[in-house]
Amino acid sequence: MRKTIAILLAVIGTWAPVSPARGEPAIRVAATLSSFADLVKQIGGDRVEVSTIAPPRFNPHFIEPRPSDVLKVKKADLLVHGGLDLEAWRGPLLDAAGNPDLFPGGKGELDLSRGIPLLEVPDRQLSRLDGDIHLFGNPHYWTSPENGRIMARAIAGKLSEIDPTHAEEYRKRLADFLTRLDGKIAEWKQLSSSVRGKEVIGYHNEWPYLMEFVGVKLEQFLEPKPGIPPSPKHLGFLENYMKERGIKVIIQPTYFPKSSSEVLARRTGATVVILCQSVKELPEASDYIAFVDYNVRQLVRALEGK
Amino acid sequence: MRLPIWILAFACALCTVPPVAALAETTNEEVAYELKEMKKALQVQNQLIQKQQAKIDELERRLETGAGSKVVYPEPALPEPTGARAPAPAGKGLGLPGQIGALLPEIGLVGDIVATTSEDAADTEGNDRISAREVELVVGSNVDPYSRFDASFAFSDFEETSLEEAYLTRWGLPWDLKARFGRFFPRVGKAASIHRDSLSTVDEPLVIRRYFGAEGFARSGADIGGTFQGPLSWVFEPSVGILEGGMGEGGTMFGTTRRRPTAYGHWKNYRDLSDSSGVELGFTGLIGSSDADPEFEVKTLGVDVTYLNAFTPTTKMKLQSELFVQQRDESFAIDPDTGETRQFDRHPWGAYALAEYRFAPQWAVGARADHVRLVDSAQSRHYDQGVSAFLTFYQSEWARWRLQFRHEERARDETDDNAVFLQGTFAIGTHKHQIQ
Numbered sequence: 001m002r003k004t005i006a007i008l009l010a011v012i013g014t015w016a017p018v019s020p021a022r023g024e025p026a027i028r029v030a031a032t033l034s035s036f037a038d039l040v041k042q043i044g045g046d047r048v049e050v051s052t053i054a055p056p057r058f059n060p061h062f063i064e065p066r067p068s069d070v071l072k073v074k075k076a077d078l079l080v081h082g083g084l085d086l087e088a089w090r091g092p093l094l095d096a097a098g099n100p101d102l103f104p105g106g107k108g109e110l111d112l113s114r115g116i117p118l119l120e121v122p123d124r125q126l127s128r129l130d131g132d133i134h135l136f137g138n139p140h141y142w143t144s145p146e147n148g149r150i151m152a153r154a155i156a157g158k159l160s161e162i163d164p165t166h167a168e169e170y171r172k173r174l175a176d177f178l179t180r181l182d183g184k185i186a187e188w189k190q191l192s193s194s195v196r197g198k199e200v201i202g203y204h205n206e207w208p209y210l211m212e213f214v215g216v217k218l219e220q221f222l223e224p225k226p227g228i229p230p231s232p233k234h235l236g237f238l239e240n241y242m243k244e245r246g247i248k249v250i251i252q253p254t255y256f257p258k259s260s261s262e263v264l265a266r267r268t269g270a271t272v273v274i275l276c277q278s279v280k281e282l283p284e285a286s287d288y289i290a291f292v293d294y295n296v297r298q299l300v301r302a303l304e305g306k
Numbered sequence: 307m308r309l310p311i312w313i314l315a316f317a318c319a320l321c322t323v324p325p326v327a328a329l330a331e332t333t334n335e336e337v338a339y340e341l342k343e344m345k346k347a348l349q350v351q352n353q354l355i356q357k358q359q360a361k362i363d364e365l366e367r368r369l370e371t372g373a374g375s376k377v378v379y380p381e382p383a384l385p386e387p388t389g390a391r392a393p394a395p396a397g398k399g400l401g402l403p404g405q406i407g408a409l410l411p412e413i414g415l416v417g418d419i420v421a422t423t424s425e426d427a428a429d430t431e432g433n434d435r436i437s438a439r440e441v442e443l444v445v446g447s448n449v450d451p452y453s454r455f456d457a458s459f460a461f462s463d464f465e466e467t468s469l470e471e472a473y474l475t476r477w478g479l480p481w482d483l484k485a486r487f488g489r490f491f492p493r494v495g496k497a498a499s500i501h502r503d504s505l506s507t508v509d510e511p512l513v514i515r516r517y518f519g520a521e522g523f524a525r526s527g528a529d530i531g532g533t534f535q536g537p538l539s540w541v542f543e544p545s546v547g548i549l550e551g552g553m554g555e556g557g558t559m560f561g562t563t564r565r566r567p568t569a570y571g572h573w574k575n576y577r578d579l580s581d582s583s584g585v586e587l588g589f590t591g592l593i594g595s596s597d598a599d600p601e602f603e604v605k606t607l608g609v610d611v612t613y614l615n616a617f618t619p620t621t622k623m624k625l626q627s628e629l630f631v632q633q634r635d636e637s638f639a640i641d642p643d644t645g646e647t648r649q650f651d652r653h654p655w656g657a658y659a660l661a662e663y664r665f666a667p668q669w670a671v672g673a674r675a676d677h678v679r680l681v682d683s684a685q686s687r688h689y690d691q692g693v694s695a696f697l698t699f700y701q702s703e704w705a706r707w708r709l710q711f712r713h714e715e716r717a718r719d720e721t722d723d724n725a726v727f728l729q730g731t732f733a734i735g736t737h738k739h740q741i742q
Contacts, residue, residue, distance in 0.1 A: 055581040058619045062703075066584055067541040067576035070533050074482060097533070098477030098484045100451060128734070132703060189363045193356050215359075227703055229668060255619035257667060 027163055030076035030102075032087050033060055035142045035279040036112060036151070038288045040080055043155045043173050047166055051076075053093070056278040059255045060086060061132070061227075065093045073097035076108065078162060080155065083113030086139035110158045112151045116141045119208045132227025140277065144209035145185050145292045152177050184289055188214070188296045195303040199245060201238060201270070203230075203252035203261060206277060210295060216303070222250070222260050230260040235267075242268040249302045253277040273302040411447035414737035416503050417730070418442070424725035438463040440502060440521075442470065444737060452478055458501070460521075470501075470524050482532055486547075489526040493545050493572040494590050495610045495628045497658075498523040506624065506662045508710045508727040512676035512690055513630055513656030517606075519554020526550045527567070536575070543574035551594055558681040559632060560604055561597030568594035582622075583615035590630075602636035620667040629657040632681070639682065651688060654679040670698040676714075685717040704733045 026049040031037035034056040041050050051072045054063045060082075073079060073093055079102040081090055094103060101108035118137030126133045141147045156174040160167035196215035203222045211218045220241055224234040241247070248270045250261045261272045275295045276285040285291035421436040439462060446456035457472040473488030491499045497511050498518045509515070510522065529547025536542045549568045553560050560568060574588045590608030595601075608630045616622040637652040656678030664670040677691040692714035699707045708729040715722050 058582070058616070066578065067533065067543060067574070067586070068539075068578045068584070071535055071541050074533055075535070095454065095475070098475075098482065100478050103448075103451070128704065190360065193360055196356065196359065257620055 027078060027159065028076045029078045029080060030072045032079075032081040032090060033142070033278055034281075035288060035291065036080045036082070038279040038291075039148070039151055040155055040159075042177050042288065043152055043170055044159055045169065045173055047163065047169065048159070054087070054278075056280040057254055059253075060278065061088065063087070063089050065089055065096070069093060070096045073102060074099050076102060078102075078108045078110060078158065080110045080112060080158075082139055082142070083111035084118075084136040084139040085134055086113075108162070110154065112154055113139065113141065115150050115154060116147050119212065120205075131223070131225030134226070138205065138208050140206040141209050143207060143277065143292075143295065144213045145181060145188065145289075146213060147209060148181055148288060148292070149178060152181070181289060184293065188292065192216075192296055192300055195300050198249075198303050199247050200249040200251050200273075200299070200303070201242060201247055201264070203250070203256045206253070207251065207275070210275075210292075210299075214296060214299060216299065218251075222252075222264065235260065235264055238264055239267045242270060248305070249273055249299075251275050251299065251302075254281055271302050273298055275299065411445045412736035414444040414733060414735035416440075416442045416444065416501075416737060417732045418502055419730045419732075420508060421728040422725060424723055426721070426723040426725070442501065442503070444735075449474065452476060470521075479530070483530050484532060485528065485530040487528045489524060490529075491522060491524050492527070492529060492547050492549060492570055493531065493543075493574070494518070494523055494570060494592065495572075495588065495608045495630070496612060496626060497628060503731050503733070506626075506660060506672055507674055507694060507696055508708055508729045509694075509712070511628070511658035511660070511674060512692055512714070513628065513658055513678045515556065516678045516680060516690065517553075517557060517559040517630055517632075517656060519557035521554055523554055523557070525552075525554075525568070529570070531572075539577055541576045543576070544572070545574075546571040559592070559606060559630075560594040563595075563597060566595040568592060579615075582617070583613075586610070586612040586614075588612075596634055596636045602634075604635070605633045607631050620664070622664045624662045624672075625660070626662075627657065627659040629655065631655040634681070637682070639684075648684065650682045650684075651679055654681050664698075668700045670700075672696050672698075680717055683717055685720070687715075687717045687720050690714060690716050706731045 026047055027044065029037075029040050029044070029048050029050045030053060031040055031050055032053045034052045034054070037050045037052040040048055044050070053065060053069045053072065054060050070093065074097040076099065079094075079099075081087060099108075100106060103109065104111075113136075118141065120134070121137035122133075122135065126135060142151060152174055156170045159170045163170075192214035197217065199217040199219070200211075201220050201222070202218050205221055205223075205226050207218055220238060222230040222235070222238065224231055242264070247268070250265055250270050250272045252258070252261055252272065252274065253276060254274055255277075258272060264270065265272050274282070275298055276282055276291055279285050279288055279291045281291075282294070284294045417438065418440040419436070420439045423434045426433065441461040443459045443461070444456075445458070446454065448454045453474050453476045455472075455474050458470045460468045460470045469489060471488075471490050473486050473490040476485045476487070479485060491501070493499050495514075497505065498514045500522070502510075502521065510520065514522065527547055527549035529545055529549075531543060531545025534542045534544075547570050549570060551560060551566050551568055552562050569592070571591045572588060574586060576584060576586045578584045588608075588610040590606070590610070592604075592606040592608070594604055596604045608628065610628040611626070613625040614622065632654050634650075634652055634654070637650045639648050639650070640646070641648065656676075658674055658676045660672065660674040662670055662672035673696070674694045675691075676693070677689060679689045683689075692712060694710055694712040696708055696710040701707060708727070708731070710727045710729070712725045712727070713722065714725075
């Protein structure tokens with residue numbers, strides 16, 4: 001009997017995540033988005049085992065978590081999420097997983113929106129008349145590399161808190177990441193200086209942080225209101241708006257249908273540019289820096305008419 | 307005659323002014339020249355602005371990092387993740403001081419309005435009608451760090467108000483198990499265990515209506531379950547529970563008397579096939595009493611299979627089927643007049659198969675086939691069966707319209723019925739869908 005139990009325990013032990021480098025158990029991290037997962041991996045290195053809930057090619061607002069996602073959260077030591085009202089599915093997922101450490105305020109919960117200077121924080125009472133409302137401000141903050149700095153620091157801080165014996169490793173990886181990021185930020189600023197002040201049209205209001213970074217104006221969207229699909233009347237309005245102002249670029253991520261954007265582009269002679277909302281949404285956005293790099297270069301190229 | 311000096315001056319001025327055409331030509335040239343100069347100046351200004359902006363960006367960056375031209379992070383601080391947030395919006399403009407809202411439960415209201423036209427003369431709810439079939443008030447909140455309480459109340463313009471759910475969920479139990487206590491939808495198969503607004507069709511599948519009741523299978527009781535990693539990337543979700551006896555409205559699987567509790571168990575097996583597709587295989591077992599006499603048992607075995615595939619972010623397919631087979635101890639009736647014993651089907655069964663395809667962000671189509679052998683039926687045709695086809699339009703995230711045609715062949719009087727439904731489902735407030 002004891003032998004059987006010992007064999008069972010050994011088998012169960014093989015399922016536990018183990019750092020390949022040292023044979024020490026890794027910190028199990030469940031990240032709601034692939035962008036957060038990549039940052040955790042960059043800071044945590046082989047000390048973390050990261051899983052992602054939302055597939056990067058899907059709209060992060062509308063994910064239907066699966067039983068495998070419930071298991072990821074149940075087994076996690078740390079849940080890294082976007083906070084605010086970005087992931088409406090996060091609450092049911094936490095309820096299903098029933099891991100009290102990851103509940104809001106728990107020791108294994110990291111809300112990356114904390115410390116972010118939020119944009120579009122409502123200054124009036126909102127209602128569903130406003131569409132798919134964001135009560136706490138626009139939640140797509142990770143698209144700006146300036147916020148990438150804040151998120152990376154928060155991740156390093158949380159990993160050090162959970163695993164203080166390896167805090168020095170996290171600090172070094174953070175330093176390395178921030179050095180690389182800052183180098184790229186200067187490059188992106190320089191690159192985008194030629195398109196500052198220009199205007200584009202978006203499908204959904206999910207780019208204010210990136211637009212602020214590159215200095216491009218984005219005030220009109222194919223969705224007449226957030227979450228409300230484009231209507232013929234609204235496309236007519238946008239056609240006039242774009243022609244009056246000479247706007248030649250429409251941006252959208254991969255997960256919205258392109259048909260409405262293409263109709264508008266045909267009517268106005270504009271170009272539809274696919275940007276990424278998440279790391280790994282396209283192969284070119286292989287990690288966080290590549291993700292921002294892809295977005296900035298695509299946008300600048302389109303606005304310069306290349 | 308001496309002309310006044312001002313007239314002479316005026317004449318001289320006229321002589322020196324070029325003709326109108328010449329004037330226009332000269333002006334256009336000058337304007338063009340000025341425009342060219344202005345464009346040049348503007349270009350210079352823009353270049354200057356860009357240079358200044360680059361300098362400002364660089365200065366801001368230096369200020370933020372506190373470093374010189376070369377950014378170095380010898381000992382980067384690991385700040386607390388709880389940094390300063392932008393102006394806190396909670397309660398702003400709502401007339402509520404910041405955190406009071408956090409103490410209020412989540413409240414949602416789901417309206418299920420159905421217009422029906424049917425041929426069934428025996429339908430007690432009438433034939434051609436529009437009804438507020440169900441307005442569901444959903445309330446829920448965490449009770450403390452260990453538990454959550456959820457309740458839902460169903461209102462209708464045809465039936466009395468009912469308490470659909472009221473249960474406590476307790477997590478953090480040994481082996482990470484979770485328990486529920488109160489009135490809830492037990493994990494019996496798929497369609498019987500979810501709210502109406504989560505169904506793919508206007509009505510429940512026939513096997514659910516005939517065996518479990520017209521509005522699913524909400525019962526009072528307690529259950530316990532958990533999620534575990536199985537081999538070969540399978541996810542296991544076993545659960546067991548004890549429920550009050552009896553059935554939902556019109557259900558025939560168990561007797562109506564709540565004399566003996568019903569025991570149930572469900573084993574859900576799920577496996578991802580890709581990042582956007584998965585397959586689920588579930589087994590359900592139920593044991594309850596067939597009527598007031600608790601000696602007669604009904605044992606039911608259920609099997610459910612679901613395949614989900616989100617081909618693209620806006621197109622997805624669901625294939626689902628469920629089968630329930632009963633074993634009834636009391637499969638006979640004694641005629642009180644003649645004393646004769648009449649035997650019924652001892653192993654009635656029912657099943658459905660459903661296919662749904664969301665082919666565009668706002669549109670989905672689907673079909674369902676039903677067949678169910680009736681419990682204790684004395685009809686020569688002792689089964690009901692039907693087919694349905696439906697079209698769903700998602701007006702927005704919170705409003706949905708569904709048109710459904712249903713053809714049913716019923717054992718009762720061996721009649722057929724054709725019905726058309728137009729359903730509107732609207733949600734306001736906070737409405738969380740449990741993960742299925």
